[in-house]
Amino acid sequence: MTSTPRTAREVHIVRRPAGPLSAADFAVAETALPDLAPGEFLIANRLLSIDPVRRVFFANGTAPLNAGLHSFSIGEVVESRHPGYAPGELVGHYQGLRDFAVGRGDETRKITAGGDPLEWHMGPLGxxxxxxxxxxxxxxxxxxxxxxxxxxxxxxxxxxxxxxxxxxxxxxxxxxxxxxxxxxxxxxxxxxxxxxxxxxxxxxxxxxxxxxxxxxxxxxxxxxxxxxxxxxxxxxxxxxxxxxxxxxxxxxxxxxxxxxxxxxxxxSQVELKSYHVRDHQHLWPAFQRSVGDWLRNGAIQTETQVRDGLDAIPQAFVDLIAGRSLGKTVVRL
Amino acid sequence: MTSTPRTAREVHIVRRPAGPLSAADFAVAETALPDLAPGEFLIANRLLSIDPVRRVFFANGTAPLNAGLHSFSIGEVVESRHPGYAPGELVGHYQGLRDFAVGRGDETRKITAGGDPLEWHMGPLGxxxxxxxxxxxxxxxxxxxxxxxxxxxxxxxxxxxxxxxxxxxxxxxxxxxxxxxxxxxxxxxxxxxxxxxxxxxxxxxxxxxxxxxxxxxxxxxxxxxxxxxxxxxxxxxxxxxxxxxxxxxxxxxxxxxxxxxxxxxxxSQVELKSYHVRDHQHLWPAFQRSVGDWLRNGAIQTETQVRDGLDAIPQAFVDLIAGRSLGKTVVRL
Known part of the structure; x- marks a missing residue:
C-alpha cells in the first residue's frame, strides 16, 4: 500500500503578459498523475527555481499557455519503480513548477546535499x-x-x-x-x-x-x-x-x-570580437606565403585603383568613402 | 654630390570634416627636409595607402590639422646614412601622405616585391x-x-x-x-x-x-x-x-x-561572447568542489528568498522581475 497522490498541482500561464508581468497571468491547475510504469519514480518537489529569463518564454510563446511550466526543481524520490532511484534520494530536474512529478532517470541529476543547505543547489551550487x-x-x-x-x-x-x-x-x-x-x-x-x-x-x-x-x-x-x-x-x-x-x-x-x-x-552563444593585426604578427610569414601563392596562381583576384600624385589624394578619399572605388586605392608618386 | 630634395610636399587636413568629406577639407603643403643625420635615409614614396578609417581620425582629432597625415606608404630608399638600408631598396612605413620622408629604420619594414606588382603590398599582401x-x-x-x-x-x-x-x-x-x-x-x-x-x-x-x-x-x-x-x-x-x-x-x-x-x-580588440553552460559541462566537478568549499568556509556569501507553496509562484516572478528580490528566489513545497 502506498499513499501515492493521484493528482499534482502545477502552475500555468493563462495569457501572454502584456506590459509588466502580473499575477493574473498565472493560474494553478490540477492534473492527473499516472500510475508509475517500470523505470519510473515519483518525485515530491522540495524547491522550485524562479528565474527572470522565464519571463521571455511566457511572452514569446516558448512556454505554452495552460500547460505545466518548465523550471529547474529539486525534489525527493517518494516512490520508485526505477532500480537506480530509491525513496529518500534527492534529484534535480526540469519538470518544473509543480508539486509532484514523474521521473524517468534521463535528464534527472542526483543531488548530494550532505550537511549543506539544499537551497545552495538552487543558487551558488546549482x-x-x-x-x-x-x-x-x-x-x-x-x-x-x-x-x-x-x-x-x-x-x-x-x-x-x-x-x-x-x-x-x-x-x-x-x-x-x-x-x-x-x-x-x-x-x-x-x-x-x-x-x-x-x-x-x-x-x-x-x-x-x-x-x-x-x-x-x-x-x-x-x-x-x-x-x-x-x-x-x-x-x-x-x-x-x-x-x-x-x-x-x-x-x-x-x-x-x-x-x-x-x-x-x-x-546563440555568439562571439563578437574585434581585433588588431598587431596582436597577431606571428601569422605574418604564413600569410605572406599563402596569399602570395594564391595571387600568383590566380586563386585570388585583386583589384587596385591607382591614382597619381599628391593632388589626387583628397578626391581619392572622397570616392573611397562614397563607395565608388573597387578594391584597394593607392596613390602613385 | 647628391640631388637630394630640400623640401617635401605633404597632404594636410585644414579643417575637420562636417558632413560628407570634401576635397576642400584638404590642402597640400611644402615642408623643409632636414639633412640626413647618421642612421637616417631618404625615402621617395612610390605608393600611398588610402584607407576609409582615416576619415574618423580627420574628424575626431586623432589626425592634427595642418600637419602631415599618417598612412601606410611604400617607397624607395634614394639616399642613405644607415648601414642597413641601401639606395634602391623598398620600404614600407607610416609617415604617410607625402612624397619624400626621412626613415630611421625603426617602424620601417623592408619589402621584397620580386616579380609581383608592388601594389599587392598595399592590398592583399599588405x-x-x-x-x-x-x-x-x-x-x-x-x-x-x-x-x-x-x-x-x-x-x-x-x-x-x-x-x-x-x-x-x-x-x-x-x-x-x-x-x-x-x-x-x-x-x-x-x-x-x-x-x-x-x-x-x-x-x-x-x-x-x-x-x-x-x-x-x-x-x-x-x-x-x-x-x-x-x-x-x-x-x-x-x-x-x-x-x-x-x-x-x-x-x-x-x-x-x-x-x-x-x-x-x-x-579596443574587445570580445563579446554569449554562452550556455551546457557547452561547459566538463567544468562541473571543479565548480562544485571550489564553490562548495568557499560556501562552507564563508569565503562566498549567499542569500536565498524562500517562498512557500505553488500559490506564491506568480508574485515570486513579479517581485523578481521588478528587482525586489535579493539573491536566489526559490519556492518551497
Missing amino acids: VGGFFAYVGLIEVARARPGESVLVSSAAGSVGSLAVQLARLIGCRTVATVGSADKQAWLTDVAGVETVIDYKQADWRERLAAALPDGLDVYFDNVGGAQLDAALSLINPQGRVAVCGMVSAYDSATPFSERAGAWTWRMMT | VGGFFAYVGLIEVARARPGESVLVSSAAGSVGSLAVQLARLIGCRTVATVGSADKQAWLTDVAGVETVIDYKQADWRERLAAALPDGLDVYFDNVGGAQLDAALSLINPQGRVAVCGMVSAYDSATPFSERAGAWTWRMMT
Missing part, C-alpha cells in the same frame, strides 16, 4: 552558480588584478560572479537597484564598489569607480548598462553575456526593439 | 590583406562548409576576406553597394552570392541566401548590416569586427550616436 562560474572564469577569463564589473549583482547569478571575481583577486564593481542590495554586497559579500543604477548619476559613479577602465564585464542586464560598460572597456576587454533582464518585462517583442540583436546573441 | 587573413582565420575561425558573409566585399580588405573564405571551402555571401562591384565579385572573384545592399529588398535577399543561417560574419561596415547579420547568425556563430565604414562619413561624433559602443569595441 545552474545559476554554474552560469556565474563559467561566464567569469571560462568565457571572460577574469585574472588577478583586473577590474570586473557585474550587473544585477545581488541576484542569484550576479552575487556569485562578483564574489568569485573578488576571490580571484580582481577589483570588483557591482551594480544593483536598491539600497538594501547595495548594503548586502558591501557589508556581507565584500564587494569593493557598489553602485545603485537607479540613481541619476550612476554613469558618472561607474566611470569614477573604474579610473583605469574595465577589463571584464559580466552582464546580466543588457541595455543601458551594457552600453555604459562598453564605453569604459579597456583594450582586450571581455564581456560575458549571461542575461538581459532589463529587456524582459516589456510588451514589445524583442524583434521590434533597438538592440534586438543582443537577444539573438545571448541565446 | 596590412589590409593581413586584416582579412587574421580576422577570417584567427579571429572568426571560418571552417570548410560554413557560411561566411563579408560586407564591403569589393573593398581592399573585404575582397580578400571573401576569397579566402571561398578557398577554405566556405559558402560565401558578399554585400556591396553597386552593380559593377557585384559583377566583379561574381565573375572575377568567384563569390557564390552577392547582394547589393542599396536595393530595397536586401535584407530579404540576405535571408534567402542564408537558408541555414550564418556561421561567420566578417564585418567592415557596422550599422544595419551588422544588425542584419546578427539576426541571422547561428548558434556558436562568430563575428570578426574589422571596420564600420557605414559610420565614418558623418558630422555626428561617434559618442553621440546609437551603437556608439561598436566603435569603442572596434578600436
Whole structure:
C-alpha cells in the first residue's frame, strides 16, 4: 500500500503578459498523475527555481499557455519503480513548477546535499552558480588584478560572479537597484564598489569607480548598462553575456526593439570580437606565403585603383568613402 | 654630390570634416627636409595607402590639422646614412601622405616585391590583406562548409576576406553597394552570392541566401548590416569586427550616436561572447568542489528568498522581475 497522490498541482500561464508581468497571468491547475510504469519514480518537489529569463518564454510563446511550466526543481524520490532511484534520494530536474512529478532517470541529476543547505543547489551550487562560474572564469577569463564589473549583482547569478571575481583577486564593481542590495554586497559579500543604477548619476559613479577602465564585464542586464560598460572597456576587454533582464518585462517583442540583436546573441552563444593585426604578427610569414601563392596562381583576384600624385589624394578619399572605388586605392608618386 | 630634395610636399587636413568629406577639407603643403643625420635615409614614396578609417581620425582629432597625415606608404630608399638600408631598396612605413620622408629604420619594414606588382603590398599582401587573413582565420575561425558573409566585399580588405573564405571551402555571401562591384565579385572573384545592399529588398535577399543561417560574419561596415547579420547568425556563430565604414562619413561624433559602443569595441580588440553552460559541462566537478568549499568556509556569501507553496509562484516572478528580490528566489513545497 502506498499513499501515492493521484493528482499534482502545477502552475500555468493563462495569457501572454502584456506590459509588466502580473499575477493574473498565472493560474494553478490540477492534473492527473499516472500510475508509475517500470523505470519510473515519483518525485515530491522540495524547491522550485524562479528565474527572470522565464519571463521571455511566457511572452514569446516558448512556454505554452495552460500547460505545466518548465523550471529547474529539486525534489525527493517518494516512490520508485526505477532500480537506480530509491525513496529518500534527492534529484534535480526540469519538470518544473509543480508539486509532484514523474521521473524517468534521463535528464534527472542526483543531488548530494550532505550537511549543506539544499537551497545552495538552487543558487551558488546549482545552474545559476554554474552560469556565474563559467561566464567569469571560462568565457571572460577574469585574472588577478583586473577590474570586473557585474550587473544585477545581488541576484542569484550576479552575487556569485562578483564574489568569485573578488576571490580571484580582481577589483570588483557591482551594480544593483536598491539600497538594501547595495548594503548586502558591501557589508556581507565584500564587494569593493557598489553602485545603485537607479540613481541619476550612476554613469558618472561607474566611470569614477573604474579610473583605469574595465577589463571584464559580466552582464546580466543588457541595455543601458551594457552600453555604459562598453564605453569604459579597456583594450582586450571581455564581456560575458549571461542575461538581459532589463529587456524582459516589456510588451514589445524583442524583434521590434533597438538592440534586438543582443537577444539573438545571448541565446546563440555568439562571439563578437574585434581585433588588431598587431596582436597577431606571428601569422605574418604564413600569410605572406599563402596569399602570395594564391595571387600568383590566380586563386585570388585583386583589384587596385591607382591614382597619381599628391593632388589626387583628397578626391581619392572622397570616392573611397562614397563607395565608388573597387578594391584597394593607392596613390602613385 | 647628391640631388637630394630640400623640401617635401605633404597632404594636410585644414579643417575637420562636417558632413560628407570634401576635397576642400584638404590642402597640400611644402615642408623643409632636414639633412640626413647618421642612421637616417631618404625615402621617395612610390605608393600611398588610402584607407576609409582615416576619415574618423580627420574628424575626431586623432589626425592634427595642418600637419602631415599618417598612412601606410611604400617607397624607395634614394639616399642613405644607415648601414642597413641601401639606395634602391623598398620600404614600407607610416609617415604617410607625402612624397619624400626621412626613415630611421625603426617602424620601417623592408619589402621584397620580386616579380609581383608592388601594389599587392598595399592590398592583399599588405596590412589590409593581413586584416582579412587574421580576422577570417584567427579571429572568426571560418571552417570548410560554413557560411561566411563579408560586407564591403569589393573593398581592399573585404575582397580578400571573401576569397579566402571561398578557398577554405566556405559558402560565401558578399554585400556591396553597386552593380559593377557585384559583377566583379561574381565573375572575377568567384563569390557564390552577392547582394547589393542599396536595393530595397536586401535584407530579404540576405535571408534567402542564408537558408541555414550564418556561421561567420566578417564585418567592415557596422550599422544595419551588422544588425542584419546578427539576426541571422547561428548558434556558436562568430563575428570578426574589422571596420564600420557605414559610420565614418558623418558630422555626428561617434559618442553621440546609437551603437556608439561598436566603435569603442572596434578600436579596443574587445570580445563579446554569449554562452550556455551546457557547452561547459566538463567544468562541473571543479565548480562544485571550489564553490562548495568557499560556501562552507564563508569565503562566498549567499542569500536565498524562500517562498512557500505553488500559490506564491506568480508574485515570486513579479517581485523578481521588478528587482525586489535579493539573491536566489526559490519556492518551497
